[in-house]
Amino acid sequence: MKLHVLDWTIIILYLIGMIGLSIYLSRGQKNKDDYYLGGNDTGAWPIAISTMATQCSTNSILGAPAFVAFSIGGGMLWLQYELAVPFAMIFLMIFLLPLYRRLGIISVYAYLEQRFDKRTRLVLSLLFQFIRAFATGVTVYGISIVIAYCTGISFTLAVVMLGVITIIYDSIGGMKAVIISDVIQMVVLYGAIIMTIIIAINLTGGWSETINAFDHTRLTALNLKTHGFDGNSFSFLAMFIGGFFLYVSYYGCDQSQVQRELSTKSIDDTNKALFLNGVLRFPLVLTYCFLGVCIGAFVSKHPDFINFLPIENGKPNYNLSVPVFVLKYFPIGAVGLVMVGLFSAAMSSLDSTINSLSATSMQDIFKSFLDKSFSEKQELYLSKVLTIFWGTVCTVFAFFVGDIADSIIVSMNKIGSLANGPILGVFLLGILTKRANGVGAISGLILGFIVNAIFWIYIPNVTWPWWNMIGCVVCFCTGMLLSYATRPVEQSIVGLTYSSFKTESKELFEIDWRKYYLILALWGIVIFLFCYNL
Structure with missing residues (x-):
């Protein structure tokens, strides 16, 4: 052939x-x-x-x-x-x-x-x-x-x-x-x-x-x-x-x-x-x-x-x-x-x-x-x-990945789900809240990774699609708690959160979506x- x-x-x-x-x-x-x-x-x-x-x-x-x-x-x-x-x-x-x-x-x-x-x-x-x-x-x-x-x-x-x-x-x-x-x-x-x-x-x-x-x-x-x-x-x-x-x-x-x-x-x-x-x-x-x-x-x-x-x-x-x-x-x-x-x-x-x-x-x-x-x-x-x-x-x-590619390809969805949730959590902290700061966002990202890794290694019965939600929720909640425990955001966030963006959004769209x-x-x-x- x-x-x-x-x-x-x-x-x-x-x-x-x-x-x-x-x-x-x-x-x-x-x-x-x-x-x-x-x-x-x-x-x-x-x-x-x-x-x-x-x-x-x-x-x-x-x-x-x-x-x-x-x-x-x-x-x-x-x-x-x-x-x-x-x-x-x-x-x-x-x-x-x-x-x-x-x-x-x-x-x-x-x-x-x-x-x-x-x-x-x-x-x-x-x-x-x-x-x-x-x-x-x-x-x-x-x-x-x-x-x-x-x-x-x-x-x-x-x-x-x-x-x-x-x-x-x-x-x-x-x-x-x-x-x-x-x-x-x-x-x-x-x-x-x-x-x-x-x-x-x-x-x-x-x-x-x-x-x-x-x-x-x-x-x-x-x-x-x-x-x-x-x-x-x-x-x-x-x-x-x-x-x-x-x-x-x-x-x-x-x-x-x-x-x-x-x-x-x-x-x-x-x-x-x-x-x-x-x-x-x-x-x-x-x-x-x-x-x-x-x-x-x-x-x-x-x-x-x-x-x-x-x-x-x-x-x-x-x-x-x-x-x-x-x-x-x-x-x-x-x-x-x-x-x-x-x-x-x-x-x-x-x-x-x-x-x-x-x-x-x-x-x-x-x-x-x-x-x-x-x-x-x-x-x-x-x-x-x-x-x-x-x-x-x-x-x-x-x-250089010949020896590991098979196992990695099998695990690609898991690797993605390990990271996707915490990364989304960081963006949601910025878009949906006014109080979240960088310290809280990075801390939430790290803890979200750790929690998902724990599920991967020690709690395998929780299948990988759930990690996307778990990592996001852990990141978001951790970020909010630490942001409230530390100083609030000092710079202007006008137009950077959904609530402030929403006030001008009607003028930006020509279509009613x-x-x-x-x-x-x-x-x-x-x-x-x-x-x-x-």
Whole structure:
């Protein structure tokens, strides 16, 4: 199962096209706002699609179908990850993103300096840089293993291709290149998923045969029998409540996500991008979960397919079932298109990360902590250099995680949940209270981490989605208590808390967003009912 010359031609032309696009988009790039925020002239639709492209990583489009089709205890329960998304978007649209957008910041951690102090900003920024760079290095490793297997090239060449191409178009084109390339990559990726579904259904014998051949017990999408305090991660209650805190933290406090939302033309466009993400994300996830149904049904009719999967630790690697299916059953040329989709998913995860790492290094370390000043030209040049630096770090790091990557990949959700709650707690202390100060915020962050680590090590029956809520609550309560025990905030907080921002918010919006909040809430209920009736 090797790629044909035509397939390689399609892949190479696509990669060259990404570089050409970035060169075209870099025209007129004059300063940091152009580079990091795309000149604030990007509409809501591209930003929403770009955000979903980053979420739809290679791990998702390979791992989710494998979970649905083959994993013990798996199935459509994967959809429970999505139940809290519409409600998280409502919270973000009301409390967080409009305030950030109003302040005109590039790094989301700049808000913490304005609200608390430089130390709080630096701690959260460094924490983001460490976690995101480490996680991205592991992600590049895992993706490169898949690409190497599917294309027949060496692991080293796969890492270099993925890293170098992404670094080139990201460093040249900045955020505008990230967003536009993500939109293209999302279209290509979704087309590849649909193409795979159609061929799998045809090879299985049609729609009805596909549904009938799939194990119906795996179609259950809600687990209402457990609460997540018994070690079962796929509990509706844990995934909904813990997932709400997870998504608010990820979309509202993680620079790799927030930076795109800050690139809009207006505050209304920021909210519109969040609204679109809240509506469109579930159909996307449902599509690649249904791909798992199609692959599972095909294998039930053609069990010999399992023999084509590579063996790892004495068992077939089901995560490669989709690319192996493509390599074996797709016509020449179509294979290349699907491999482009695989590269697209990988690059869309990497490009936004290295751009956001560059932004936080530039804004939070060089300009804020070190108090350096630059001309517009110098700042733009250094921003590009930092993008190349972080891209190189993440790429090189992929060569050194081979011995730990498997365990880390398995634990990535746990690592994220260890940090997400306490980080969100710090931001909520600033946005929802007037009395909280930097001492309380940092102390709450540290204790939130410690408490979550205790749950991880000593109380494993409390499943990881709950840690997002627990860490946030511990951080928030600790921060408030210590803030009241120490001196109050001395600097002006006008416009930095939700209560003060709310007084001017009516003049900032041209759209009455209350009906959109209702639409998202109703959409969340529709998603629940759909999953309940599967």
